[in-house]
Amino acid sequence: MSRTIVALDFSSKEEVVNFLNKFDKPIYVKIGMELTYACGLDIIQTVKAMGHHIFLDLKLHDIPNTVKGGMKNLANLGVDIVNVHCAGGIAMMKAAVEGLEIGANGNKRPLCIGVTQLTSTSKEMMNEELGIPGEVMDSVIKYAKNAKAAGLDGVVCSVHEAKAIHEACGDDFLTVTPGIRLASDSKDDQKRVATPDYANEQGCDYIVVGRSITKSEDPVKTYDLIEDMMK
Ligand SMILES: O=c1ccn([C@@H]2O[C@H](COP(=O)(O)O)[C@@H](O)[C@H]2O)c(=O)[nH]1
Numbered sequence: 001m002s003r004t005i006v007a008l009d010f011s012s013k014e015e016v017v018n019f020l021n022k023f024d025k026p027i028y029v030k031i032g033m034e035l036t037y038a039c040g041l042d043i044i045q046t047v048k049a050m051g052h053h054i055f056l057d058l059k060l061h062d063i064p065n066t067v068k069g070g071m072k073n074l075a076n077l078g079v080d081i082v083n084v085h086c087a088g089g090i091a092m093m094k095a096a097v098e099g100l101e102i103g104a105n106g107n108k109r110p111l112c113i114g115v116t117q118l119t120s121t122s123k124e125m126m127n128e129e130l131g132i133p134g135e136v137m138d139s140v141i142k143y144a145k146n147a148k149a150a151g152l153d154g155v156v157c158s159v160h161e162a163k164a165i166h167e168a169c170g171d172d173f174l175t176v177t178p179g180i181r182l183a184s185d186s187k188d189d190q191k192r193v194a195t196p197d198y199a200n201e202q203g204c205d206y207i208v209v210g211r212s213i214t215k216s217e218d219p220v221k222t223y224d225l226i227e228d229m230m231k
Pocket residue numbers: 007009032115117118119120156157178179180190208209210211212
């Protein structure tokens with residue numbers, strides 16, 4: 001299966017269908033808050049009917065009981081991955097997994113991963129604005145270990161932390177890495193960025209790519225180029 005997850009950060013079903021119609025094979029896509037808030041969860045069935053794999057990126061972050069209830073209702077949508085913010089703590093992450101297991105009712109549950117430090121967070125921002133001292137790496141590793149202790153299947157992190165996470169949490173603990181840019185791209189709002197070849201070198205399990213593909217002149221060509229770099 002493809003290790004490139006394309007972020008469908010669009011605001012209408014029409015844009016999504018036009019974009020996906022360019023591809024002649026199933027791909028892995030990410031449905032986040034922009035698309036969900038515009039189209040509702042029904043968009044999942046539209047994308048699934050086209051044969052694509054789905055990472056539902058709603059980043060749940062609330063008290064444990066609320067996250068458990070939320071996950072119970074996300075478990076049966078047929079998506080492959082869901083997520084929470086690790087900042088919600090171990091009890092909240094455990095509740096997320098419990099909710100998924102209840103909702104899946106004996107069927108295979110979606111994988112659940114935790115967002116560590118957002119790839120738009122720099123060391124300066126983390127230290128000064130968020131009040132978390134030290135290196136981003138240390139905070140990310142702490143969150144990853146908590147996620148593993150809570151029974152999560154992996155984390156969202158930047159490429160720069162993926163290798164250390166595998167060392168700390170094991171090779172089968174998933175690292176899903178956004179903040180991917182081609183050498184010629186601008187960084188936009190992302191801070192901890194890397195190229196697809198570097199992601200591959202660092203052993204990232206999946207990369208998440210949005211604008212570099214969706215805003216490219218030829219999205220399929222750019223997708224294929226990125227996929228080649230991940231081989
Ligand atoms: O730490 C994170 C967590 C999630 N994202 C999401 O990934 C894509 C990246 O899009 P680009 O256009 O390639 O920057 C986007 O949907 C984010 O919500 C992230 O970037 N960083």
